[in-house]
Amino acid sequence: MQVRVLGCSGAIAKDCRTTSFLVDADLLVDAGTGVGDLTLDEMAAIDDVVLTHSHLDHIAALPLMLDAVGSRRTRPLRVHALAATIDALRAHVFNNVIWPNFERIPSPESPFVSFHEIAVGQCLELGRDAPKLIEVLPAVHTVPACGFAIRRAEGGAHWVFSGDTERNPPFWERINAIDVAMLVIETAFSSREEALAERSLHLSPVALAHELAHIDPGKQYPIYITHTKPAETEEIMSQIEMLAGREVAGLAQRDIRWLKADGVLTF
């Protein structure tokens, strides 16, 4: 399985694109602005999109992508999301005001997109050439949200993505019970903005340490930090390093890296 990092930034700027990952060639995890770097053929090859939540930085490219490649596809693009996320997309994006209702265009019988409800705890099997199992994980955010654990259907370790989240004990309970190849977890704010992180239900370095302390001590896997605000990335990473240097529980003896866009994670 291969995960291509299309976008992993907490905001846009030159060379900074928001959350989106391409798993193999056919599954998109979130549809942030990173999708805009794909060619038309690459976009048209995507059959399924799984969304963590309705925030714009995770869905911005979805309406634009449908417009770009809908007519090149013979089947609707399937979008899998929590019920609240689907409701929000219908009400606020595909409402014929912000963007056309592609659930009925070009025709209700053969539309560009179809929405499919998922729930935390559910496991989906998706993937045309290389079937994948996608488990929906809990997240704690200002709108209903989730994370994902994805592995090849035939077996193997999981690629785990936290989604946007604050402190989330049930998440750790679940990921300690599965085989993890790597974890991608958000740390949107620096310690300077800890209060804002708590209010907006995102992590900052101290909260990240609190979270990573839940990892089963016997387990070791690379941890990639995502969703850093471009202006704060260096600060966030040096604060994490400093806390790790002080042997703060959760960060000491952990392999923690900043997630780079354009990278491909293979396992």
Ligand SMILES: [Zn+2]
């Ligand atoms: Zn969010």
Ligand SMILES: [Zn+2]
């Ligand atoms: Zn976000």
